[in-house]
Amino acid sequence: MILKDSGSLIDSKFEPGLPPEHKDSESLAGGVDGLGWELFDMFKWWQRGEHDLVKSHLLKVSNKLKGL
Secondary structure: OOOOOOOOHHHHHOOOOOOOOHHHOOOOOOOHHHHHHHHHHHHHHHHOOOHHHHHHHHHHHHHHHHOO
């Protein structure tokens, strides 16, 4: 199978530079309804050994929940 991007749509979706890192991500971007996904992501990071990332993101989430 050959795929062709005749309208150059794929190139228009790329942004220059490096992708954002997890440490820069916004906590609870989906609101309280996204809390399950936040916990799931933190669990994955913990399993990968990224404990400092989990701790900092957990603090972001808790601070955001306090403000609700």
